[in-house]
Amino acid sequence: MTKLLEVHAICKYYQQKQGWLPGRRICALEPISFSLNKGETLAIMGETGSGKSTIAKLIAGADVPSNGEIWLHGKRLDPHNYRQRCRDIRMIFQDSMRSLNPQLTIGKQLSEALKFNTNWNLAQQTEHVLQTLSKVGLLPDHYHFYPHMLSTGQQQRVCIARAIILEPQIIVADEAFVALDPSIRAQIINLILDLQEDMGISFIFVSHSPEIVKHVADKILIMHRGKMIEFGTTEALIHNPQHQLTRMLLQSELLNKALKHTTTQE
Numbered sequence: 001m002t003k004l005l006e007v008h009a010i011c012k013y014y015q016q017k018q019g020w021l022p023g024r025r026i027c028a029l030e031p032i033s034f035s036l037n038k039g040e041t042l043a044i045m046g047e048t049g050s051g052k053s054t055i056a057k058l059i060a061g062a063d064v065p066s067n068g069e070i071w072l073h074g075k076r077l078d079p080h081n082y083r084q085r086c087r088d089i090r091m092i093f094q095d096s097m098r099s100l101n102p103q104l105t106i107g108k109q110l111s112e113a114l115k116f117n118t119n120w121n122l123a124q125q126t127e128h129v130l131q132t133l134s135k136v137g138l139l140p141d142h143y144h145f146y147p148h149m150l151s152t153g154q155q156q157r158v159c160i161a162r163a164i165i166l167e168p169q170i171i172v173a174d175e176a177f178v179a180l181d182p183s184i185r186a187q188i189i190n191l192i193l194d195l196q197e198d199m200g201i202s203f204i205f206v207s208h209s210p211e212i213v214k215h216v217a218d219k220i221l222i223m224h225r226g227k228m229i230e231f232g233t234t235e236a237l238i239h240n241p242q243h244q245l246t247r248m249l250l251q252s253e254l255l256n257k258a259l260k261h262t263t264t265q266e
């Protein structure tokens with residue numbers, strides 16, 4: 001069976017500028033490979049600066065790998081073809097709510113992607129936007145609202161609507177729900193699980209929360225200083241972790257203890 005997503009040895013180096021001198025090369029991500037099936041959810045965990053966002057950006061096409069390849073449904077993705085990528089893989093960023101245009105109605109903002117990626121007429125676009133609003137639990141009236149007229153939870157639903165409007169295969173979310181109030185976060189996560197079931201979308205999300213990861217993820221990838229140190233099913237990593245870091249990241253009590261320990265040492 002062809003995997004939905006196959007990542008072959010992608011890596012990322014940055015050249016740090018030092019005035020006129022040739023800069024230092026920073027390795028943000030050492031070559032990593034993994035795969036994901038249709039409808040699966042992958043959580044990426046790791047310490048700060050370990051390369052989690054870099055993986056998310058490379059998969060979503062927001063950045064180009066220094067080397068390596070990404071395959072979707074057995075076809076190699078061209079790292080420079082953003083148009084092709086954004087149909088199949090959509091990203092929800094950390095501050096996605098701030099990316100909503102305050103001067104455009106929700107309907108207009110959601111129609112943008114359809115204008116550029118389909119040859120539908122206005123009526124077809126409007127119909128599809130209304131269906132998408134309903135999928136994320138918003139009302140037809142919200143089509144005419146401006147972002148400031150919505151609550152934080154509703155704005156996050158608009159961001160999810162924007163991510164699913166082209167019916168992508170994969171959604172990549174980089175700490176997208178961290179700023180939300182816990183009760184709204186729970187609603188948004190349940191919405192994502194429902195969408196996954198209805199639309200068969202795969203999710204890749206970066207998270208520091210062991211509770212969310214255990215609740216949502218089928219597979220977990222653990223990063224440490226730009227290296228993938230562990231990748232496997234959630235079940236395997238919870239019950240038989242191979243690294244102390246995996247154990248710490250997946251056990252909130254241990255994580256809290258470690259954080260307290262670090263703070264008291266500072």
Ligand SMILES: Nc1ncnc2c1ncn2[C@@H]1O[C@H](COP(=O)(O)OP(=O)(O)OP(=O)(O)O)[C@@H](O)[C@H]1O
Nearest residue numbers: 014026027028046047048049050051052053054055
């Ligand atoms: N544009 C860039 N130029 C230079 N270095 C970068 C750039 N982007 C990321 N890095 C470096 O690459 C490494 C990995 O960064 P990345 O943002 O992927 O980490 P992360 O695990 O997502 O961290 P966090 O949890 O803090 O978001 C870090 O050392 C970071 O400083």
